[in-house]
Amino acid sequence: MIVAKTKSIEEIASSIADFEKVLIIGCGSCMTVCLSGGDKEARALARDLSNPDFYRGDPPSLRADTFQRQCERDLLKAYLRIPEGVNAILSLACGAGVQTLADVLDPVPVIPALNTTFLGALDEPGLWREKCVGCGDCLLTLTGGICPLARCAKRLLNGPCGGSSKGKCEIGEDVDCAWHLIVERLAARGRLEDYEKIYAPRDWSLEKGGGPRSIRHAPRQFPA
Amino acid sequence: MSYFKVNEHCNGCLACVQNCPANALDYLDQGGKRRLLHNMTLCARCGNCWRVCPHGAVEFQHLLHGQWDEVVTMDLVTCMVCGDPLHTVDLGKSLGEKLTREVNPLCPRHRRAQSFMVWKQLSPDKGTAGEAGL
Numbered sequence: 001m002i003v004a005k006t007k008s009i010e011e012i013a014s015s016i017a018d019f020e021k022v023l024i025i026g027c028g029s030c031m032t033v034c035l036s037g038g039d040k041e042a043r044a045l046a047r048d049l050s051n052p053d054f055y056r057g058d059p060p061s062l063r064a065d066t067f068q069r070q071c072e073r074d075l076l077k078a079y080l081r082i083p084e085g086v087n088a089i090l091s092l093a094c095g096a097g098v099q100t101l102a103d104v105l106d107p108v109p110v111i112p113a114l115n116t117t118f119l120g121a122l123d124e125p126g127l128w129r130e131k132c133v134g135c136g137d138c139l140l141t142l143t144g145g146i147c148p149l150a151r152c153a154k155r156l157l158n159g160p161c162g163g164s165s166k167g168k169c170e171i172g173e174d175v176d177c178a179w180h181l182i183v184e185r186l187a188a189r190g191r192l193e194d195y196e197k198i199y200a201p202r203d204w205s206l207e208k209g210g211g212p213r214s215i216r217h218a219p220r221q222f223p224a
Numbered sequence: 225m226s227y228f229k230v231n232e233h234c235n236g237c238l239a240c241v242q243n244c245p246a247n248a249l250d251y252l253d254q255g256g257k258r259r260l261l262h263n264m265t266l267c268a269r270c271g272n273c274w275r276v277c278p279h280g281a282v283e284f285q286h287l288l289h290g291q292w293d294e295v296v297t298m299d300l301v302t303c304m305v306c307g308d309p310l311h312t313v314d315l316g317k318s319l320g321e322k323l324t325r326e327v328n329p330l331c332p333r334h335r336r337a338q339s340f341m342v343w344k345q346l347s348p349d350k351g352t353a354g355e356a357g358l
Binding site for chain 2: 067068069072074075078079
């Protein structure tokens, strides 16, 4: 899922200080599950931001609501209701949700309250780790289901490097060396021949080298 | 009770069933009737059913703002002084098995107060249980 973390309360407060009436909108999908921007976080943020110490003048009037998925334009247009007089939105969606909301509600400014951080998975309660960079050319078949692009600090395709020690990466003792994990898993599966392959430089146009990416799926069927 | 609701424009064309990416919609043709079925545990609430319905029949707002379902009903233990709810009877039993002595059911406010004052308030010669005013 998409994982994000909340910006500092001071940064958020300064970004809404010039508005009188702000609607805080949580997002009911990834941001709820990663405990960063769901309904609970939206209401807690409204309470925190109502502290007048953050503002030179009067604090904005704050209301909190949650929408199931802020990244779906047509659902937002049909079902999102903005209370009268709201002159700014503080969104707890990922960057995709913030941008979609900004398009739908233009010219009302939509301000992000989160820093969208990575595509990750829940490794243990409360701990999400990055697992995928969305490279557009998945190689997990060959690496035992462990992505070196997302989980190796150097994004090495042919690792490990000399910074791998006792299974850990040189950047931190709590960071596993992805290539150590890959070698261990391939060995356990009797697939070390996959490790012996030399990976050629990748086609980075499938990642961001080709500009913003899009995918179109045709509806399966439209009955008359 | 279903959160997936359709209005009177639904004609059973099955566009929603055929386009549901989560297989959360199905249908049953039986006894001369077509029944539309929805499984909330599979539903991703993606809105595709609402999006593809050629008749505008899907009332998607019910999947955005549903109602609460009652899951279970249990007996409560209340504060012996003020009557505030404390915990369920079953939770009290579970905790009681781990304690070496009996604990009186008191809310935090009345537990902080001196216990003999509470007992004084509850003692028969002082009348019935009520607000201790501590």
